Amino acid sequence: xxxxxxxxxxxxxxxxxxxxxxxxxxxxxxxxxxxxxxxxxxxxxxxxxxxxxxxxxxxxxxxxxxxxxxxxxxxxxxxxxxxxxxxxxxxxxxxxxxxxxxxxxxxxxxxxxxxxxxxxxxxxxxxxxxxxxxxxxxxxxxxxxxxxxxxxxxxxxxxxxxxxxxxxxxxxxxxxxxxxxxxxxxxxxxxxxxxxxxxxxxxxxxxxxxxxxxxxxxxxxxxxxxxxxxxxxxxxxxxxxxxxxxxxxxxxxxxxxxxxxxxxxxxxxxxxxxxxxxxxxxxxxxxxxxxxxxxxxxxxxxxxxxxxxxxxxxxxxxxxxxxxxxxxxxxxxxxxxxxxxxxxxx
Amino acid sequence: xxxxxxxxxxxxxxxxxxxxxxxxxxxxxxxxxxxxxxxxxxxxxxxxxxxxxxxxxxxxxxxxxxxxxxxxxxxxxxxxxxxxxxxxxxxxxxxxxxxxxxxxxxxxxxxxxxxxxxxxxxxxxxxxxxxxxxxxxxxxxxxxxxxxxxxxxxxxxxxxxxxxxxxxxxxxxxxxxxxxxxxxxxxxxxxxxxxxxxxxxxxxxxxxxxxxxx
Numbered sequence: 001x002x003x004x005x006x007x008x009x010x011x012x013x014x015x016x017x018x019x020x021x022x023x024x025x026x027x028x029x030x031x032x033x034x035x036x037x038x039x040x041x042x043x044x045x046x047x048x049x050x051x052x053x054x055x056x057x058x059x060x061x062x063x064x065x066x067x068x069x070x071x072x073x074x075x076x077x078x079x080x081x082x083x084x085x086x087x088x089x090x091x092x093x094x095x096x097x098x099x100x101x102x103x104x105x106x107x108x109x110x111x112x113x114x115x116x117x118x119x120x121x122x123x124x125x126x127x128x129x130x131x132x133x134x135x136x137x138x139x140x141x142x143x144x145x146x147x148x149x150x151x152x153x154x155x156x157x158x159x160x161x162x163x164x165x166x167x168x169x170x171x172x173x174x175x176x177x178x179x180x181x182x183x184x185x186x187x188x189x190x191x192x193x194x195x196x197x198x199x200x201x202x203x204x205x206x207x208x209x210x211x212x213x214x215x216x217x218x219x220x221x222x223x224x225x226x227x228x229x230x231x232x233x234x235x236x237x238x239x240x241x242x243x244x245x246x247x248x249x250x251x252x253x254x255x256x257x258x259x260x261x262x263x264x265x266x267x268x269x270x271x272x273x274x275x276x277x278x279x280x281x282x283x284x285x286x287x288x289x290x291x292x293x294x295x296x297x298x299x300x301x302x303x304x305x306x307x308x309x310x311x312x313x314x315x316x317x318x319x320x321x322x323x324x325x326x327x328x329x330x331x332x333x334x335x336x337x338x339x340x341x342x343x344x345x346x
Numbered sequence: 347x348x349x350x351x352x353x354x355x356x357x358x359x360x361x362x363x364x365x366x367x368x369x370x371x372x373x374x375x376x377x378x379x380x381x382x383x384x385x386x387x388x389x390x391x392x393x394x395x396x397x398x399x400x401x402x403x404x405x406x407x408x409x410x411x412x413x414x415x416x417x418x419x420x421x422x423x424x425x426x427x428x429x430x431x432x433x434x435x436x437x438x439x440x441x442x443x444x445x446x447x448x449x450x451x452x453x454x455x456x457x458x459x460x461x462x463x464x465x466x467x468x469x470x471x472x473x474x475x476x477x478x479x480x481x482x483x484x485x486x487x488x489x490x491x492x493x494x495x496x497x498x499x500x501x502x503x504x505x506x507x508x509x510x511x512x513x514x515x516x517x518x519x520x521x522x523x524x525x526x527x528x529x530x531x532x533x534x535x536x537x538x539x540x541x542x543x544x545x546x547x548x549x550x551x552x553x554x555x556x557x558x559x560x
Contacts, residue, residue: 294499
C-alpha cells in the first residue's frame with residue numbers, strides 16, 4: 001500500500017526507516033509561483049484565514065511538496081504584543097516599524113516586563129494574525145489533514161523579545177546585563193508556549209518554531225542555552241505534540257543544545273555541511289533541511305537544487321527541506337526539481 | 347602617564363568592552379596633549395581592530411562587538427570635535443543603508459562601525475531606504491564608498507535597483523559599492539554590478555581599504 005504524505009512526514013519525524021525521505025518544507029514556503037497558482041497572495045494571505053490556508057496548502061496542491069504549512073512571517077506575535085507593523089506588499093514581507101517597550105542597556109534604563117502592560121494570554125491568542133493563523137490551521141486540518149501533516153509556524157522567545165525591545169539592544173544586554181535580558185525573554189516565554197499549544201489545538205500536527213536571533217551569527221554557542229534554549233525548552237520542547245526548532249546560520253556548534261530543548265527535530269541551514277550536521281546530531285532527533293535558500297533554491301538551476309537535495313538525503317536528513325524560509329521569488333522549476341529529486345530516490 | 351600608556355588605555359577600553367570609561371580616557375588623552383587623530387588611530391581604532399578580528403574568527407560574538415563599538419563611539423564623541431576642521435578635509439566619505447523592504451540593520455551597523463574605525467566619515471541612511479534615496483545621497487555626498495545590506499531575499503531586487511540608479515546618475519565610476527547580508531552571494535554582486543560582497547564587516551572594510559587607500 002502506498003504511503004500517504006502525512007504518514008511519510010510523521011514517519012520522518014519519528015525517524016522510521018522508509019524507502020525515501022519526504023520532500024516537506026517546515027519553514028515558510030509561499031512563493032510568488034504558489035500565489036499565482038492558488039489565487040491567494042500577500043499581503044491579504046497574512047490576515048485572512050481562508051486565504052492563508054489556501055496559500056499554505058499551495059505547496060502541496062500545485063508543487064507536490066508533502067506537507068502544508070501556515071504562518072508566513074515572524075511578525076505576527078510581535079504585532080499582537082504591540083509592535084507597529086507595515087503589512088508589506090505582494091512581494092514584500094511585513095516589517096516591524098518600531099518597538100513598543102523601552103530597553104536601553106547603554107543608558108541602563110529599562111522598562112520592566114511587569115511595567116509593560118503586556119496583554120493577558122487569552123487576549124493575545126485572540127488578537128490579529130495570531131488568531132488568523134489558528135483559524136487557518138483549522139481550515140487546513142479539515143481540507144488537507146487526512147493526507148498531509150499540518151505545520152504551524154511561530155517565533156522563538158529570544159527573537160520575539162528582540163522584536164519588542166529592539167534586537168540590537170537585547171543582544172547588547174546579553175553582555176552587560178544578562179539577568180535583565182533573561183528576565184524579558186522569560187516574560188515572553190508564556191506567550192510562545194500558549195501560541196504553540198493553540199496551534200496544536202487548532203489542528204496543527206507540528207509546531208515549527210523559528211529562533212533566528214539565537215543563531216551563532218549573534219549569540220555565542222555557550223550563551224545559547226542561558227538566553228534562548230532554556231526558554232525554548234519550556235515553550236516548545238514541553239509541548240504535547242511534534243515540535244521542530246529552526247535556527248539560521250552555521251548551527252554546527254549549537255546542534256546539541258538545540259536537541260537539549262526536547263524537540264522532535266531540528267531544522268538547519270546549508271551553512272553547516274549536511275554530513276557534518278548529521279554527525280553532530282548524533283541520532284538525537286529528526287534532521288530537517290538543508291537545501292540552501294539563496295543558492296541553489298533562489299538563484300541556482302534546477303540541477304543545482306536536485307544535487308543539493310540528493311546531498312542532504314545522502315547525508316541522512318530525515319526530511320528534505322529548504323535550509324530556511326523559501327525565498328518568495330524562487331523559480332517554480334527549482335521547487336519542482338527539489339520534489340522530483342527526492343521522490344526519485346524511492 | 348606616558349603617551350604610549352594612554353594610547354594603550356584607549357585601545358583597551360574598546361577591546362575590553364568598557365564604554366563607561368571611554369570618554370574619560372579620551373579626555374585624558376587630550377589633556378596630555380595627544381593629537382586627537384593619533385588618539386583615534388593609534389588608540390580606539392587599534393582596539394576596534396582587535397574586536398573585529400576576534401569576531402571574524404568567532405573568538406567573540408555579537409554582544410561583545412556591540413559593547414566595544416559603544417566604547418569606541420564614546421571615545422570618538424570626545425576626540426572628533428577636537429580635530430581641526432581642515433584636518434578632516436581628506437577623509438573619505440561612505441554611505442551605508444539597508445535597502446527598502448527590510449529593517450534588519452545589525453549587519454549594516456557593524457559595517458558602519460568598522461568604516462568609522464577605519465577613518466571614513468559615514469553617512470548612515472538607516473534601514474528600509476528607497477533605492478532612489480540611496481543613489482541621490484551617494485552622489486550628493488560625494489561618497490567614495492557605498493555599502494548596502496539586506497537580510498531578506500525579496501529585497502535583493504532593491505539592492506540591484508539602487509546600484510542601477512547609481513549607474514544611471516553617472517556617479518558609478520566614482521564609488522566603490524559593496525553588498526552584504528545572508529542571502530547575497532558573490533555571483534549576485536557580479537550580476538547587479540556591485541564591486542564586492544562579504545559576509546563579515548571586518549573583511550569588507552579591509553577590502554574597501556585595499557581599494558580606496560591602496
